[in-house]
Amino acid sequence: MTTTSTPKSTGRATAFSERTNPVRGEVLLEVEGLQRHFPVTQGIVFQRQTGAVKAVDGIDFQLIAGETLGLVGESGCGKSTTGRLVTRLDEPTGGKITFQGADITHLNRRQMRPFRRDVQIIFQDPFSSLNPRQTVGTIIAAPFDIQGIKSEGGTRKAVQDLMARVGLNPEHYNRYPHEFSGGQRQRIGIARALALRPKLIVCDEPVSALDVSIQAQVVNLLDDLQDEFDLTYLFVAHDLSVVRHISDRVAVMYLGKIVEIAARDELYNHSRHPYTHALLSAVPEPDPDAVKRRERIRLTGDVPSPLNPPTGCRFRTRCWKAQDVCAEQEPPLVQIGAPGHLAACHFPEERDVV
Amino acid sequence: MTLGATEASPPDGGLPSEHIAETAEAKQIEGRSLGQIAWARLKKDKVALISATLILLIIAIAVLAPLIVKISGFPPDQPNFKDSNGNDLLDTQLGGIPAGGLFGSGMSSEHWLGVEPQNGRDVFARLVYGARASLLVALGGTVVAVVLGTVVGMVAGYFRGWVDALLSRVMDILLSFPTLLFILALTPVIADRAQSTFGIPDNNTLRMGVLIFVLGFFGWAYLARIVRGQTLSIREREFIDAARSLGAGPGYVIFRQILPNLIPTLLVYATLIIPTYITAEAALSFLGVGVKEPTASWGRMISDASNWYEGNPLYLFFPGAMLFITVLAFNLLGDSVRDALDPRAGRS
Numbered sequence: 101m102t103t104t105s106t107p108k109s110t111g112r113a114t115a116f117s118e119r120t121n122p123v124r125g126e127v128l129l130e131v132e133g134l135q136r137h138f139p140v141t142q143g144i145v146f147q148r149q150t151g152a153v154k155a156v157d158g159i160d161f162q163l164i165a166g167e168t169l170g171l172v173g174e175s176g177c178g179k180s181t182t183g184r185l186v187t188r189l190d191e192p193t194g195g196k197i198t199f200q201g202a203d204i205t206h207l208n209r210r211q212m213r214p215f216r217r218d219v220q221i222i223f224q225d226p227f228s229s230l231n232p233r234q235t236v237g238t239i240i241a242a243p244f245d246i247q248g249i250k251s252e253g254g255t256r257k258a259v260q261d262l263m264a265r266v267g268l269n270p271e272h273y274n275r276y277p278h279e280f281s282g283g284q285r286q287r288i289g290i291a292r293a294l295a296l297r298p299k300l301i302v303c304d305e306p307v308s309a310l311d312v313s314i315q316a317q318v319v320n321l322l323d324d325l326q327d328e329f330d331l332t333y334l335f336v337a338h339d340l341s342v343v344r345h346i347s348d349r350v351a352v353m354y355l356g357k358i359v360e361i362a363a364r365d366e367l368y369n370h371s372r373h374p375y376t377h378a379l380l381s382a383v384p385e386p387d388p389d390a391v392k393r394r395e396r397i398r399l400t401g402d403v404p405s406p407l408n409p410p411t412g413c414r415f416r417t418r419c420w421k422a423q424d425v426c427a428e429q430e431p432p433l434v435q436i437g438a439p440g441h442l443a444a445c446h447f448p449e450e451r452d453v454v
Numbered sequence: 455m456t457l458g459a460t461e462a463s464p465p466d467g468g469l470p471s472e473h474i475a476e477t478a479e480a481k482q483i484e485g486r487s488l489g490q491i492a493w494a495r496l497k498k499d500k501v502a503l504i505s506a507t508l509i510l511l512i513i514a515i516a517v518l519a520p521l522i523v524k525i526s527g528f529p530p531d532q533p534n535f536k537d538s539n540g541n542d543l544l545d546t547q548l549g550g551i552p553a554g555g556l557f558g559s560g561m562s563s564e565h566w567l568g569v570e571p572q573n574g575r576d577v578f579a580r581l582v583y584g585a586r587a588s589l590l591v592a593l594g595g596t597v598v599a600v601v602l603g604t605v606v607g608m609v610a611g612y613f614r615g616w617v618d619a620l621l622s623r624v625m626d627i628l629l630s631f632p633t634l635l636f637i638l639a640l641t642p643v644i645a646d647r648a649q650s651t652f653g654i655p656d657n658n659t660l661r662m663g664v665l666i667f668v669l670g671f672f673g674w675a676y677l678a679r680i681v682r683g684q685t686l687s688i689r690e691r692e693f694i695d696a697a698r699s700l701g702a703g704p705g706y707v708i709f710r711q712i713l714p715n716l717i718p719t720l721l722v723y724a725t726l727i728i729p730t731y732i733t734a735e736a737a738l739s740f741l742g743v744g745v746k747e748p749t750a751s752w753g754r755m756i757s758d759a760s761n762w763y764e765g766n767p768l769y770l771f772f773p774g775a776m777l778f779i780t781v782l783a784f785n786l787l788g789d790s791v792r793d794a795l796d797p798r799a800g801r802s
Contacts, residue, residue, distance in 0.1 A: 187699050189695050189699055221696070223695065225692055228693065229691075229696055230693055232715070233487070233715055242697065246697065246701055246702045276486065296700075
């Protein structure tokens with residue numbers, strides 16, 4: 101797998117020389133108390149803020165170089181917003197983002213520029229993430245173009261190498277996105293994200309818009325690329341089986357908060373938070389006998405509005421274990437069980453759900 | 455876990471690079487852009503072909519006017535009172551109406567479309583030169599309106615917030631103006647000011663420039679609104695985020711990512727706005743604020759001919775017909791362009 105990467109990296113060695121490569125196992129990205137509140141305003145001329153949608157409301161996590169952190173949760177829990185905040189496509193309203201020791205929380209566009217090479221994003225919708233009026237060649241060349249990077253042998257060759265690497269025919273350089281299938285388009289998006297040899301790639305539900313058969317191909321491609329280019333992934337998804345396949349650690353989000361975070365097998369086998377139990381019990385089971393044996397937890401009611409989240413524990417309105425203390429005190433995210441296994445619950449317990 | 459069943463990424467990290475370069479050189483696979491597909495569709499549309507041919511013909515006439523007039527033999531500004539045999543062209547008894555010819559038009563083998571009453575200028579030559587004024591003003595005004603409208607609309611739609619609020623109010627104000635009245639009042643004032651302040655003589659170059667400016671200035675707001683709306687929707691698409699995540703600034707995003715997606719809209723709008731500007735130029739010249747004597751313009755000719763329609767109806771008919779054909783051709787082409795670019799919209 102390293103055969104193609106070696107000549108390519110020497111090709112752009114001059115442009116990349118000032119970048120320090122992360123050592124496997126060191127903290128690449130650290131997020132502390134990250135918040136994104138979207139203001140809700142009233143009035144047309146004289147706007148006043150009447151509230152805020154607390155999409156992300158104080159989350160902490162670390163990304164270790166070389167690992168994949170899966171971020172799961174139902175729609176609207178703030179997982180995609182977290183991805184957008186980490187890539188600084190959106191401005192955090194609170195908290196701190198540190199990338200390789202540098203605070204990038206409130207950098208403006210110009211100051212962000214060097215970090216753009218290191219942090220990239222793959223989008224969910226392969227139909228809207230590619231400009232329909234540009235050829236594939238132009239799309240994948242955009243990173244070089246925008247960052248002003250010249251590669252040895254020309255941009256065209258670099259682009260065609262990338263296309264070959266993600267499993268596209270390099271001869272399709274002059275084609276337009278509408279001539280490709282969804283899976284191929286997602287590969288184009290991956291090639292674009294890969295072009296600048298980033299260290300961290302935020303995958304914002306990269307396979308949820310694809311056919312199940314194609315999903316496997318794309319996930320495996322991401323897996324291979326991670327090994328080849330020493331990538332770190334923040335893998336946002338709502339499909340627990342995909343996350344289980346690719347992640348080293350998994351964080352579960354509910355209504356703007358991380359409720360549980362643990363190593364993959366620890367989380368899938370020894371989860372402690374009732375919301376995680378509910379999520380895991382909803383994973384489709386191919387074995388009909390296992391389905392009969394398994395207890396399916398059905399949550400009642402809707403997710404509360406992030407405009408006005410419940411006091412104390414946010415999950416208490418749908419939790420079957422809720423007590424008075426859950427309404428009064430917000431449970432902190434603390435270590436329970438194995439090292440690195442954190443859960444935010446007053447009454448954590450192990451439960452066999454899978 | 456069912457993943458891992460199919461592994462489609464190429465074995466061993468893709469093809470060797472020399473092989474890639476070689477095959478790319480040897481066999482170019484050209485993709486068809488959305489524009490090329492629309493073009494192919496347009497070429498199959500008979501109405502579009504006829505309109506486009508007519509428009510090209512009219513443009514050719516305007517461009518080649520001096521050559522055509524050399525062949526026909528009479529410059530547009532030259533008064534003619536006698537034909538080559540020495541006979542009077544104009545009937546002084548009847549106030550200068552052309553003598554003879556079909557319906558008193560003075561049509562003859564020398565003056566193909568007759569002569570003007572009183573002055574005896576060649577109608578054919580004036581018609582040919584009139585195409586210049588009409589097309590120049592209409593195309594110039596369209597360029598001004600489209601450029602202004604696109605830039606302002608994209609800026610308003612992309613930046614939103616107070617920029618959008620400000621620019622949108624400007625558009626509202628411009629759209630609520632009684633445009634025709636303003637143009638009528640403004641055109642002579644601007645021409646006069648240009649002359650007194652900057653010493654530019656009030657000739658027809660200036661007049662046409664003023665017309666282009668005024669038509670464009672009052673015409674951009676409507677397009678700006680359309681462009682703003684489209685920009686608002688395009689900027690939310692993920693390829694814009696992709697460009698921003700690569701470090702692209704507003705200039706790159708607006709002109710390299712958003713603008714190409716607006717081309718169909720602009721093309722349709724431009725082909726539909728040209729005929730209204732041709733009509734507007736004719737109307738303004740008819741009303742006396744457009745192109746001045748002695749330069750020919752279809753609007754002026756219609757205006758002049760309206761005094762003589764009883765004695766010489768063909769003098770009114772020819773510029774009217776040219777105007778009608780040109781406007782119709784542009785309108786039909788505009789419709790066809792819209793259908794070609796978006797087959798789902800409009801007639802099927």
